[in-house]
Amino acid sequence: MTEKIYFARAGADGPIKIGVTGGDPARRIAAISTGCPWPVSLIAVRVGSSQHEEFLHRKFAAHRLNGEWFSPAEELLNLIDGLQDPLFEWPAEWHIDGERNAIFNIRLNVFDGISQASFGEIAGTTQATVSRWETGELSPNSEQMGRIRAEANKRGLSWNDQWFFESPETHRSLRADKSSVRHVTDAPGSRNRTGGAFPSTPGTRR
Numbered sequence: 001m002t003e004k005i006y007f008a009r010a011g012a013d014g015p016i017k018i019g020v021t022g023g024d025p026a027r028r029i030a031a032i033s034t035g036c037p038w039p040v041s042l043i044a045v046r047v048g049s050s051q052h053e054e055f056l057h058r059k060f061a062a063h064r065l066n067g068e069w070f071s072p073a074e075e076l077l078n079l080i081d082g083l084q085d086p087l088f089e090w091p092a093e094w095h096i097d098g099e100r101n102a103i104f105n106i107r108l109n110v111f112d113g114i115s116q117a118s119f120g121e122i123a124g125t126t127q128a129t130v131s132r133w134e135t136g137e138l139s140p141n142s143e144q145m146g147r148i149r150a151e152a153n154k155r156g157l158s159w160n161d162q163w164f165f166e167s168p169e170t171h172r173s174l175r176a177d178k179s180s181v182r183h184v185t186d187a188p189g190s191r192n193r194t195g196g197a198f199p200s201t202p203g204t205r206r
Helices: 025-034 050-059 074-083 102-110 116-123 127-134 142-154
Strands: 004-010 016-021 040-047 064-066
Touching: 004 025, 004 050, 016 025, 016 050, 016 127, 025 040, 040 074, 050 127, 102 127, 116 127, 116 142
Parallel strands: none
Antiparallel strands: 004 016, 004 040
């Protein structure tokens, strides 16, 4: 399934949502519109990946309003304009291989790179929250960790709870021998926080 990065805007000059979907972006916008008090329009789509979405969230973190919604800063609008160029290519450095955290590595290597949305279903949360886990803004709570652990065991995947806190350096380290697996009912050091879906009011910058 091809993932796409999409940019949606609330109102004519309101905040901009940066998201990723493996389905039809237009249908995603229709679903978002149901819970938004302002009309939401799809302003740009580009084939990309959750890694690109993660980089974008990091790049524009200073302009984040709430969840995946960002103030329409000039640099963000300029990037969206650049996406319209048929010759546009994602910069190589946007693959951020050196910045992947523990949750990203679990999704990528233990669960063989399933989408953030699918991983969110496993953990009982949303794709937006998984994205914020992977940028380090939030952390899964003990219940969510337990669901991830249970699904890994159900699928017969190698597992170690330490991977929640120490990002393995290589794919091979994640494929450790089953004898190293340990099960913990409540992993220490977790935080129970969830991300919001929409800003309280649309912005005014164009």
